[in-house]
Amino acid sequence: MADKPTKGLADVVAASTALSDIDGKAGRLFYRGYDIHDLAGRATFEETAYLLQRGKLPTREELADYGQELVRGRELGALVSQNIAEIAEKQKPMEALRSLVSLAGADDPDKDSITPEANLCKAARLVAQQPLLIARYHAARTGGSAVPEADDSLSIAGNFLLQVTGRAPDARAAEIFDECLVLHADHTMNASTFAARVCAATLSDMHSAIVAAIGTLKGPLHGGANEQVMRTLESLDQSQVAQSVRDKLAAGEKIMGFGHRVYKTEDPRATHLRRMSEELSANGDPKYYRMSKDMEEVVFETKGLYPNVDFYAASVYHYLGIPTDLFTPVFSVSRMSGWTAHVIEQHADNRLIRPDSEYIGERDQKWKPIDER
Ligand SMILES: CC(=O)SCCNC(=O)CCNC(=O)[C@H](O)C(C)(C)COP(=O)(O)OP(=O)(O)OC[C@H]1O[C@@H](n2cnc3c(N)ncnc32)[C@H](O)[C@@H]1OP(=O)(O)O
Numbered sequence: 001m002a003d004k005p006t007k008g009l010a011d012v013v014a015a016s017t018a019l020s021d022i023d024g025k026a027g028r029l030f031y032r033g034y035d036i037h038d039l040a041g042r043a044t045f046e047e048t049a050y051l052l053q054r055g056k057l058p059t060r061e062e063l064a065d066y067g068q069e070l071v072r073g074r075e076l077g078a079l080v081s082q083n084i085a086e087i088a089e090k091q092k093p094m095e096a097l098r099s100l101v102s103l104a105g106a107d108d109p110d111k112d113s114i115t116p117e118a119n120l121c122k123a124a125r126l127v128a129q130q131p132l133l134i135a136r137y138h139a140a141r142t143g144g145s146a147v148p149e150a151d152d153s154l155s156i157a158g159n160f161l162l163q164v165t166g167r168a169p170d171a172r173a174a175e176i177f178d179e180c181l182v183l184h185a186d187h188t189m190n191a192s193t194f195a196a197r198v199c200a201a202t203l204s205d206m207h208s209a210i211v212a213a214i215g216t217l218k219g220p221l222h223g224g225a226n227e228q229v230m231r232t233l234e235s236l237d238q239s240q241v242a243q244s245v246r247d248k249l250a251a252g253e254k255i256m257g258f259g260h261r262v263y264k265t266e267d268p269r270a271t272h273l274r275r276m277s278e279e280l281s282a283n284g285d286p287k288y289y290r291m292s293k294d295m296e297e298v299v300f301e302t303k304g305l306y307p308n309v310d311f312y313a314a315s316v317y318h319y320l321g322i323p324t325d326l327f328t329p330v331f332s333v334s335r336m337s338g339w340t341a342h343v344i345e346q347h348a349d350n351r352l353i354r355p356d357s358e359y360i361g362e363r364d365q366k367w368k369p370i371d372e373r
């Protein structure tokens with residue numbers, strides 16, 4: 001007889017990883033041993049992706065080579081390019097990304113291989129292509145205007161802002177967005193990463209694992225929360241925030257962007273995102289930062305819950321001019337670096353992930369022919 005399951009696998013250790021580590025009581029997060037507070041505002045997203053996928057911080061030369069690999073790798077294949085317009089017409093952003101990454105798998109030159117070398121190449125291509133997939137999707141659904149050519153003097157973050165908003169970002173906006181990407185890159189055995197590892201552990205390929213991860217990130221209890229935070233902010237009357245949130249909590253509603261399975265104190269990423277939201281709000285539009293602060297205060301006072309990474313990310317992305325329904329896709333741009341690194345790690349020391357279940361159904365049922373039921 002199997003043991004009782006732990007609902008939601010809370011506190012169950014499901015894998016060993018050298019990628020990231022969390023101290024939930026102290027509110028600390030590390031990527032390969034580096035404190036997120038040291039990386040935020042210092043490491044670029046490209047350096048962070050290299051650190052996760054290739055095991056160490058790159059030298060200048062290694063980073064330049066990796067940058068070239070990303071530039072070459074962002075080219076979209078024929079199958080993706082031919083289907084983007086129809087997908088944009090029929091699917092919402094995260095559904096579209098699920099489809100497009102699946103098609104990118106068919107376009108990938110290493111599609112039939114899961115060797116370590118092929119995985120490293122695919123990991124770089126997936127990181128390079130994700131922002132462009134979103135920009136092309138967005139352009140197609142908003143009338144098909146051409147996506148501006150990438151500017152090779154800009155980072156992935158800068159090019160994303162350029163290609164989605166159609167305007168060259170100012171340097172500080174690109175820096176802030178780059179820091180957002182660093183903050184979201186990896187997070188131990190979160191639901192989407194776990195989904196990717198389960199898929200990879202069957203010795204399936206990297207694109208299949210990433211499709212599983214994208215489908216999992218989409219839900220509002222996970223990455224989908226950042227979009228819901230913005231929808232909540234937009235739905236509230238600024239002068240009534242505290243009362244409205246109290247009413248929602250009293251009615252048993254969850255407030256998106258609060259609470260976390262692992263952190264029992266402030267999420268260290270929220271500290272940085274709050275600061276960025278405040279900085280951007282000083283450009284003449286303080287409303288959503290102030291409302292966020294009011295929400296934070298009342299949720300803590302009423303439920304003792306802290307904001308998670310999705311909460312202040314919402315107002316930051318809004319201030320950066322990113323359309324609200326692209327907030328979760330933005331999360332996927334960053335988390336792609338962590339997902340791909342986890343697939344590499346899983347394949348390097350693999351065993352099929354196949355837990356047990358507790359049977360709670362009927363037993364000893366007697367078969368009845370269909371006409372006697
Ligand atoms: C990138 C990320 O994935 S970060 C998380 C993004 N998700 C969200 O922001 C959605 C809102 N938050 C939540 O739903 C949860 O806090 C989760 C999913 C993040 C964590 O879930 P769990 O660890 O399973 O906690 P669970 O949902 O069981 O909550 C524990 C208790 O706190 C309450 N609670 C947790 N989060 C919230 C919230 N955001 N608003 C109100 N109450 C909450 C629950 O209602 C529950 O109360 P109860 O014991 O009285 O029933």
Ligand SMILES: O=C([O-])CC(=O)C(=O)O
Nearest residue numbers: 186187189190191261309
């Ligand atoms: O870790 C989790 O459960 C959710 C997550 O991905 C994150 O917070 O970044």
